[in-house]
Every structure is written in C-alpha cells, then in structure tokens.
Amino acid sequence: MYGFFFIPLTLVTIFHPLFWAFGVLRHGLFHIKIIATEFLVVLLSAIFFIKIFSYSNVLELYFNIFIFTITTFLGYLIIRSVLKEVRTRERMENLAEELATANARLRALDQQKTEFVSIASHQLRSPLTAIKGYSSMLLEGSFGKLSKKTYDAVDRIFQSSQRLVLIVEDFLNVSRIEQGRMKYDFSTFNFKELVLRVVEEQRPVAEKKGLEITFSAEKLKKYMLMADPGKISQVVTNFIDNSIKYTPKGSININLSQDSEKMLLTIRDTGVGISKETMPKLFDKFSRALDASKTNTGGTGLGLYVAKEIMKAHKGRVWAESSGEGKGSTFFIEFSGDSVK
Numbered sequence: 001m002y003g004f005f006f007i008p009l010t011l012v013t014i015f016h017p018l019f020w021a022f023g024v025l026r027h028g029l030f031h032i033k034i035i036a037t038e039f040l041v042v043l044l045s046a047i048f049f050i051k052i053f054s055y056s057n058v059l060e061l062y063f064n065i066f067i068f069t070i071t072t073f074l075g076y077l078i079i080r081s082v083l084k085e086v087r088t089r090e091r092m093e094n095l096a097e098e099l100a101t102a103n104a105r106l107r108a109l110d111q112q113k114t115e116f117v118s119i120a121s122h123q124l125r126s127p128l129t130a131i132k133g134y135s136s137m138l139l140e141g142s143f144g145k146l147s148k149k150t151y152d153a154v155d156r157i158f159q160s161s162q163r164l165v166l167i168v169e170d171f172l173n174v175s176r177i178e179q180g181r182m183k184y185d186f187s188t189f190n191f192k193e194l195v196l197r198v199v200e201e202q203r204p205v206a207e208k209k210g211l212e213i214t215f216s217a218e219k220l221k222k223y224m225l226m227a228d229p230g231k232i233s234q235v236v237t238n239f240i241d242n243s244i245k246y247t248p249k250g251s252i253n254i255n256l257s258q259d260s261e262k263m264l265l266t267i268r269d270t271g272v273g274i275s276k277e278t279m280p281k282l283f284d285k286f287s288r289a290l291d292a293s294k295t296n297t298g299g300t301g302l303g304l305y306v307a308k309e310i311m312k313a314h315k316g317r318v319w320a321e322s323s324g325e326g327k328g329s330t331f332f333i334e335f336s337g338d339s340v341k
C-alpha cells in the first residue's frame with residue numbers, strides 16, 4: 001500500500017547525498033566551519049530521511065516527510081548564511097590587506113613629499129638670502145642714493161623677500177618635524193628677558209598699525225626656563241606677530257606669570273577673533289580661518305602647527321580661547337615640570 005511513496009523516496013535517497021556533495025564541492029571543501037556545518041546538516045537530514053521509513057500509518061509518513069523537508073530546508077539556509085559569513089570575512093581580510101598596502105604606499109609618498117619640500121626649501125634659501133641682502137643694501141644707499149620711486153619698489157622687493165624667507169623657514173621646520181630631524185639646544189635662560197626682546201622687536205610693527213602693545217609681569221619672580229631659547233623665541237614671535245596681523249584695531253596685552261610649577265605667557269588681542277568652527281583645527285598643519293586672507297594675505301597656516309610641535313618637544317602646552325569672530329583672541333604658552341627652574 002505504501003509502494004506509492006517508494007519511488008519518490010528512492011529518488012530522494014539517491015539525489016539527496018548528491019545534492020549535498022555538489023553543495024560541499026561548489027562552495028569549497030576546505031573551510032572547516034563550512035564543512036562542520038554541512039556535515040551536521042547532512043547528518044541530521046540523513047537521520048530524518050531514514051526516519052521517514054519507520055512509520056505505522058500514512059499520517060506518520062507525511063509527518064516524517066514534512067520533518068525531513070523542513071530540516072533539509074533549514075539546513076540549507078544555515079549553510080547559506082555560514083557561507084555568506086565566511087565570504088564576507090574573506091572579503092574583509094582582502095580589503096584589510098589592500099588597505100595595508102595602500103597605507104604603506106601613502107606613507108612612502110608622504111615621505112617623498114617631505115623630502116621634496118625639504119630639498120626645494122633648501123634650494124630656495126640661498127637665492128632668497130641674496131635678494132634680501134642686496135635689496136637691503138640698496139635701501140641703505142650702499143649703491144648710491146635712490147629716487148623715491150625706486151626706493152619704494154626696492155622696499156617692496158625687500159618686504160616680499162623677508163616674507164618668503166619666513167615661509168621657506170616654516171616649510172623647512174615642517175619637514176624637519178616630519179622627518180624627526182628637529183634639533184633642540186637646551187639651556188637655562190630668563191624667559192621674561194626673551195619675551196621683552198620679542199615685544200620690543202615687534203613694537204614698531206604694531207605701532208605702525210596704530211595698535212597699542214603692553215607687557216606686564218609680576219615682579220620678584222625668577223622666570224628661569226630650561227628650554228631651547230631660539231625655538232621658544234620663534235614660538236613667542238609667531239604668537240605676537242599673529243596677534244598684530246589679525247588685529248585691525250585696538251590693543252595687544254602680553255602677560256607673564258609664574259607659580260611653583262608653571263610659567264604662563266598670555267597674549268590677548270582685540271582682533272578678528274576665532275570662530276567655533278576654526279577653533280578645533282587651529283593648530284593643524286595648513287589650517288587657516290576661512291577669511292584669514294582678508295586680514296593677512298601671505299599666511300601659510302604653518303606657524304601655529306610648528307609652535308605646537310616645538311612646545312610638545314618641551315613638554316609644554318599651547319592653546320587659544322576666543323568668544324567668537326570679531327571678539328578678539330587669547331593665546332597661551334605654558335611651561336611646566338622640569339622646564340621651570
């Protein structure tokens with residue numbers, strides 16, 4: 001009476017293992033996780049397949065066939081999802097490998113760029129020194145008196161070459177920092193005297209713009225610092241120079257203070273201020289406020305980055321505060337720990 005079911009069941013018996021064998025072969029026999037899942041599913045299917053034949057009535061036969069079909073179908077779904085997961089992982093591994101290669105290549109390119117900037121900047125330095133030197137001599141009258149018109153033209157050459165020297169120096173500093181070649185000459189010196197010297201150097205530039213520049217420091221403090229005076233002078237000059245450049249009118253107030261552990265230089269200006277958007281990137285390489293060129297066309301956006309790196313090498317800190325655009329800015333230079341003597 002059950003012979004009716006026998007033919008399809010025989011077909012299933014023949015094709016079922018073939019179906020799985022095909023699946024296993026097609027999707028790669030070598031992957032342990034896939035093999036284990038496939039083995040388990042085949043085993044379960046085989047058990048339920050055998051169980052089909054142990055029935056006592058038609059209902060039980062249908063039930064057994066149903067269980068076998070469901071098990072096989074679910075098994076197929078599980079294998080498919082395991083395969084998918086394995087494939088995704090393989091793809092991710094490949095991507096990670098490709099990314100690592102791309103990263104290595106980018107690092108090599110970055111290194112080449114730094115070397116190029118370094119070589120180019122070195123090559124620019126000597127002709128620039130000649131341009132600056134000769135234009136300065138012309139202005140001083142070493143080659144005879146100049147007419148007003150010629151004087152103005154040569155003065156422009158001199159000012160531009162001076163700006164270029166600073167830009168080239170910034171580029172050289174950045175490549176030195178990136179190549180880890182920045183050299184520091186540490187010694188003990190009076191920081192207050194250094195700041196005063198920079199303020200006096202910058203005073204004529206500020207006054208030419210009609211800006212008031214003041215310096216204050218609490219008396220009776222020693223202000224002795226263990227640092228590289230040349231590099232620290234560069235940082236202080238950059239901050240004061242910036243406060244002059246980015247302040248169309250008003251004043252610049254510089255204050256120095258010291259306690260037992262820290263020394264803090266504050267440079268407060270009444271200038272263009274810093275927006276909330278610019279603030280987080282202020283000390284990044286090539287970072288300039290969107291409208292920075294309105295107040296200062298010649299900037300490179302490297303000065304603050306170099307200053308930050310120099311201060312890092314001194315285990316010090318630099319940061320800025322501003323209430324927003326048009327509300328002035330305050331820059332801070334802080335030394336602590338062993339630097340403060």
Ligand code: ADP
Nearest residue numbers: 242243246288289292299300301302303304329
């Ligand atoms: P540069 O002045 O050559 O552009 P810096 O690295 O010295 O480069 O400064 C980066 C940017 O920070 C400037 O372009 C300017 O937008 C902003 N900035 C620096 N100092 C001030 C300041 N005192 N007031 C307002 N903005 C400033």
